[in-house]
Amino acid sequence: MRLEVFVERLKSYDLQRDKDEIRAALQALATNRSVLSSHLYATLQRDGFDTRNSLYNAYGFVLHSDEDFTLRLSFWSPVETHDESETFIYNVNHNHDFEIYSVGYSGDGYTTVIREIQDDLPLQKGKRPRLGKQRILKLAPGTVLYMPALREIHRQIAPTSMSASLSLLIHPADLEQVDDAWCFDEDYIPVHPGIAAQEIALFDDTLSLLKADPMFSDKSKEGDEPCLT
Numbered sequence: 520m521r522l523e524v525f526v527e528r529l530k531s532y533d534l535q536r537d538k539d540e541i542r543a544a545l546q547a548l549a550t551n552r553s554v555l556s557s558h559l560y561a562t563l564q565r566d567g568f569d570t571r572n573s574l575y576n577a578y579g580f581v582l583h584s585d586e587d588f589t590l591r592l593s594f595w596s597p598v599e600t601h602d603e604s605e606t607f608i609y610n611v612n613h614n615h616d617f618e619i620y621s622v623g624y625s626g627d628g629y630t631t632v633i634r635e636i637q638d639d640l641p642l643q644k645g646k647r648p649r650l651g652k653q654r655i656l657k658l659a660p661g662t663v664l665y666m667p668a669l670r671e672i673h674r675q676i677a678p679t680s681m682s683a684s685l686s687l688l689i690h691p692a693d694l695e696q697v698d699d700a701w702c703f704d705e706d707y708i709p710v711h712p713g714i715a716a717q718e719i720a721l722f723d724d725t726l727s728l729l730k731a732d733p734m735f736s737d738k739s740k741e742g743d744e745p746c747l748t
Contacts, residue, residue, distance in 0.1 A: 520547040522554055525590070526583050534587060534689050541620060541687065542663050549622045549661060549685055555592055558582050578607065582685075589688040595629045598677045612674045612703035614666075616696055618689035621664040626682025628658035633666070633673040634707065640669060641698035647708045658684055669698055672707060 525548045532540055548554065558580065579593035598604045609629075614636070635651035642648055650672070656664055666673065668691060699712035 520544070520551055522548065522551070522558060522582060522590075529588060529687075535692075538665070542665070545620055545622045545685060545687055546661055546663060549624050554582065554685075555580060558592075587690055589690070591686045591688070592624065593684055593686060595626070595675070595678050595682045595684065597679055597681065604677065607675070607677065609675050609677050612672050612705070612707060614669055614672050614700055614703075616668055616698070616700040617691060618668045619664075619666050620687040620689075621658060622685050623658040623660040623662045624683040624685050625660060626680045627678045628660065628662065628682050628684065629678045630655060630657045630676040631664060631673045632676070633671050636670050636672060642701055642709045644709050644711070647706065650707060658682075669696070669700070672703055 525544055528544050529541070532544075534541070578596070579591050581589060581591055583590040595607060596603070598607065598609065604610060633654050633656065636642070636648050637651055638648040656662070658664055701709045701712050704710050
């Protein structure tokens with residue numbers, strides 16, 4: 520399935536009810552081996568080297584985003600050190616303040632450990648919520664992971680080979696959430712709201728330096744375009 524077809528189908532679905540159709544469409548898109556190269560070619564044609572509309576973080580690309588949903592392609596690398604693990608936010612218990620579908624795209628895929636929050640929201644810092652039984656899923660190619668907003672805690676374990684996944688984020692219809700997304704310690708005690716704030720700030724700072732470089736600026740004068748070799 521081409522990216523344009525996927526987006527058109529999603530716009531025809533009821534994003535709250537048509538979950539089976541969404542899963543099937545995402546699995547079909549994951550069979551497209553050129554989805555990233557086609558997206559990058561179209562982005563370069565439209566924006567040049569301006570990365571504001573195409574990068575999500577240091578290892579992820581935004582393939583589409585509108586008021587209803589965002590589609591990302593993320594890469595997941597094997598790691599050998601703690602610093603590498605932090606870059607990919609592995610082994611960090613967290614939940615999300617949006618509904619998410621993920622499908623394995625390539626490689627063996629990361630493993631995720633999930634537990635359902637059974638207490639009422641909002642959560643309280645330092646107070647461990649009641650949790651459901653642990654379940655484990657490996658995001659191999661074609662396998663779909665679904666998590667509702669706020670209600671599930673998960674952590675990702677690094678794959679054994681370079682992997683990629685496609686993730687569909689359904690934007691909340693009600694912007695006034697009953698709770699924030701949280702990070703939890705190894706005992707599932709809420710530590711702080713927000714996920715990887717330090718890593719995101721570092722990436723944003725690095726990106727701002729890149730944009731300040733005239734070689735990558737969309738404000739370069741005519742005739743000053745960089746020469747690619």
